[in-house]
Amino acid sequence: xxxxxLNGKSLSKxxxxxxxxEIESATEKFGRPPCLATxxxxxxxxxxxxxxxxxxxxxRIGISTLKKNFSSDIAIExxxxxxxxxxxxxxxxxxxxxxxxxxxxxxxxxxxxxLISPEKDVDGLHPNSVGLNTLGDETFGSNTPKxxxxxxxxxxxNIEGEEVVxxxxxxxxxxxxxxxxxxxxxxxxxxxxxxRDLDFHLKRADIIAxxxxxxxxxxxxxIKNGVVILDAGINYNxxxxxxxxxxxxxxxxxxxxxxxxxxGIGPMTIAMLMENTYFAYINQINN
Numbered sequence: 001x002x003x004x005x006l007n008g009k010s011l012s013k014x015x016x017x018x019x020x021x022e023i024e025s026a027t028e029k030f031g032r033p034p035c036l037a038t039x040x041x042x043x044x045x046x047x048x049x050x051x052x053x054x055x056x057x058x059x060r061i062g063i064s065t066l067k068k069n070f071s072s073d074i075a076i077e078x079x080x081x082x083x084x085x086x087x088x089x090x091x092x093x094x095x096x097x098x099x100x101x102x103x104x105x106x107x108x109x110x111x112x113x114x115l116i117s118p119e120k121d122v123d124g125l126h127p128n129s130v131g132l133n134t135l136g137d138e139t140f141g142s143n144t145p146k147x148x149x150x151x152x153x154x155x156x157x158n159i160e161g162e163e164v165v166x167x168x169x170x171x172x173x174x175x176x177x178x179x180x181x182x183x184x185x186x187x188x189x190x191x192x193x194x195x196r197d198l199d200f201h202l203k204r205a206d207i208i209a210x211x212x213x214x215x216x217x218x219x220x221x222x223i224k225n226g227v228v229i230l231d232a233g234i235n236y237n238x239x240x241x242x243x244x245x246x247x248x249x250x251x252x253x254x255x256x257x258x259x260x261x262x263x264g265i266g267p268m269t270i271a272m273l274m275e276n277t278y279f280a281y282i283n284q285i286n287n
Contacts, residue, residue: 004256008264009264011271015275017061023062034064034280036066036093037067038055039068039082053270066086070082076108087115094280097112119284144265149181151230164207165201169191174211208230226255228255232245
């Protein structure tokens with residue numbers, strides 16, 4: 001039986017098209033559009049691409065943008081000041097600092113996330129947002145996990161009672177995603193580099209979410225028949241083609257449903273960022 005392809009590209013367009021209509025109405029009503037400030041530090045090519053994709057989606061649906069680009073040698077105090085100024089600017093609804101930062105600034109990433117105003121934390125990484133997500137409030141949940149859950153729900157993939165294995169323990173994906181699955185009554189196992197017998201956990205999973213940055217990490221012999229796979233991996237093969245962590249062609253006849261790469265989780269992450277920015281805008285207008 002052919003698997004269900006969890007097409008994030010089409011769902012993302014559906015979500016952003018609906019947001020565009022709401023934003024047009026809100027802009028006319030409140031006299032200004034939502035505004036997302038993006039901060040890019042350094043010259044990382046992938047980060048530049050991601051920020052441009054986000055800004056293009058903003059432009060398409062009527063969210064204005066303020067782009068702040070800094071060289072990699074910016075003093076951390078100056079970066080903190082820039083974020084504080086954005087926090088205090090009432091015309092800015094959302095603030096996004098593109099990660100990862102240059103190597104010499106990475107030790108400050110947690111502090112930077114905590115410095116962003118919780119009301120403008122459209123990435124869902126402020127301690128306040130993380131805590132609310134743990135309590136079941138996903139309003140400003142992390143974008144990639146939100147996109148994963150939305151995909152499953154859109155395609156009527158059952159979550160309740162399922163064995164979920166997440167191969168990622170980062171605060172961006174694995175940790176918030178585990179809370180979202182628990183909220184929906186799944187049984188969750190998080191695996192990582194120190195997990196003993198990873199294959200044991202993968203073999204019993206009904207749903208696998210993976211994001212480790214390794215080509216062909218998930219192969220047919222590691223999974224059971226009928227599993228659902230969410231692939232958040234970002235890799236480039238020898239031909240320079242974007243691929244995920246899953247050997248897509250090899251596993252697709254064994255799975256119930258699977259996200260493609262590209263066109264799966266990536267577009268959903270951007271759609272959730274747009275949604276979070278709109279929510280932040282409405283909250284700021286109302287307050």
